[in-house]
Amino acid sequence: MQYRIDPKTGARISALGLGCMRFPRTPLGTPDASAARAIISRAVELGVNYLDTAYLYPGNEACVGAALEELGLRERVLLATKLPHASCRAPEDFDRFFQTQLKRLRTDRIDYYLLHNITGFEQWERLRALGIEAWIARQKAAGRVGAIGFSYHGSADDFPRLLDAFAWDFCQIQYNYANETYQAGTAGLHAASERGLAVFVMEPLLGGRLADKLPDAARRVLDAAGSDRFATPAAWGLSWVWNHPGVTMLLSGMASPAMVEENAAVAEGALPGSMTPAELDAIAHVLAVFERSNRVPCTGCNYCMPCPKGVNIPGCFAAYNASYAHGWFTGISQYMTASAIRTGSPKLASACVSCGACARKCPQHIDIPARLVDARRRLTPGPIGAVLDALARR
Numbered sequence: 350m351q352y353r354i355d356p357k358t359g360a361r362i363s364a365l366g367l368g369c370m371r372f373p374r375t376p377l378g379t380p381d382a383s384a385a386r387a388i389i390s391r392a393v394e395l396g397v398n399y400l401d402t403a404y405l406y407p408g409n410e411a412c413v414g415a416a417l418e419e420l421g422l423r424e425r426v427l428l429a430t431k432l433p434h435a436s437c438r439a440p441e442d443f444d445r446f447f448q449t450q451l452k453r454l455r456t457d458r459i460d461y462y463l464l465h466n467i468t469g470f471e472q473w474e475r476l477r478a479l480g481i482e483a484w485i486a487r488q489k490a491a492g493r494v495g496a497i498g499f500s501y502h503g504s505a506d507d508f509p510r511l512l513d514a515f516a517w518d519f520c521q522i523q524y525n526y527a528n529e530t531y532q533a534g535t536a537g538l539h540a541a542s543e544r545g546l547a548v549f550v551m552e553p554l555l556g557g558r559l560a561d562k563l564p565d566a567a568r569r570v571l572d573a574a575g576s577d578r579f580a581t582p583a584a585w586g587l588s589w590v591w592n593h594p595g596v597t598m599l600l601s602g603m604a605s606p607a608m609v610e611e612n613a614a615v616a617e618g619a620l621p622g623s624m625t626p627a628e629l630d631a632i633a634h635v636l637a638v639f640e641r642s643n644r645v646p647c648t649g650c651n652y653c654m655p656c657p658k659g660v661n662i663p664g665c666f667a668a669y670n671a672s673y674a675h676g677w678f679t680g681i682s683q684y685m686t687a688s689a690i691r692t693g694s695p696k697l698a699s700a701c702v703s704c705g706a707c708a709r710k711c712p713q714h715i716d717i718p719a720r721l722v723d724a725r726r727r728l729t730p731g732p733i734g735a736v737l738d739a740l741a742r743r
């Protein structure tokens with residue numbers, strides 16, 4: 350495993366971090382504790398020393414806390430979690446959430462604490478008015494918080510303003526070869542690293558859309574590039590992120606020990622500035638192909654769920670994109686599965702009543718109700734669609 354030094358704290362952080370949000374789930378929808386233990390155990394064995402969770406990932410903090418305690422690994426990892434700041438209405442809410450998080454994670458300190466999913470500068474101003482700066486100072490002085498940062502899904506313009514608004518230790522941005530000019534983007538990466546912050550990257554593979562879900566035509570571009578170093582689209586995508594010297598660590602939501610092994614092996618050789626011009630050309634070509642099928646920029650994060658009408662929003666968008674990436678019949682097949690059409694209680698995109706509750710929670714700023722209409726039109730056209738839609742609305 351390669352390690353990179355956090356420029357603010359001096360901590361030695363593995364280039365590959367474990368994003369815990371995508372742990373496998375039990376049939377009841379809770380994180381699978383035994384799978385989580387196996388993933389964490391293998392990751393630490395292979396040198397991963399940074400684990401990321403959040404208050405808002407259902408059941409996830411408790412699962413991570415239990416696994417670390419049972420495996421005896423708490424002191425071998427840097428633990429990160431996030432404040433659900435939108436739910437903080439009064440100064441005492443900061444403590445209330447934080448104490449719950451310490452309890453769930455079975456620890457007395459959070460090494461890297463983030464304000465979760467900042468999407469606009471006004472959110473920071475609201476938190477400042479609630480007294481968050483003094484609260485952060487108290488937690489750091491007491492050793493309960495090591496480093497303070499924020500995860501970001503806002504505009505490129507707001508990002509430098511936010512960087513300059515507080516003495517942050519680190520930030521976490523969405524970054525991959527399809528998002529160079531989206532959200533913080535490359536400009537944001539440079540702005541943060543120039544200010545001496547550690548930069549952690551999330552969504553390096555866009556929720557798998559640059560890995561196993563990459564369009565067939567784009568895969569063929571990578572195959573034709575014939576690289577000895579990169580055996581899979583995931584290896585290409587992760588290496589592209591690590592190629593940037595300003596990146597301190599990237600988080601991968603690894604869902605099995607095998608995935609940990611695969612990514613850790615890629616991390617071994619992914620040094621900053623190590624990609625050749627020919628390899629970077631291949632990525633540029635892949636991106637052009639990818640953009641043609643990237644109809645809805647959904648990463649499958651599930652932040653918008655559950656929908657009160659039962660629509661499987663990320664499932665519908667995955668199927669919609671797949672219908673362009675892998676062919677219409679593949680999209681239809683995925684759509685039928687995602688809509689539970691085979692269960693007799695289908696919830697197609699047409700069950701959406703445009704209440705808008707989901708769109709407010711989407712970090713990708715997708716106009717979900719409008720894009721569900723697009724998905725419905727493509728995936729259930731004509732009279733068959735009308736019948737299915739009628740069934741879904743029952």
Ligand code: SF4
Nearest residue numbers: 656701702704705707
């Ligand atoms: S807008 Fe549609 S998909 Fe979104 S929560 Fe409301 S009903 Fe569900």
Ligand code: SF4
Nearest residue numbers: 647648650651653711
């Ligand atoms: S629609 Fe938005 S919130 Fe929902 S899964 Fe996709 S990216 Fe996440």
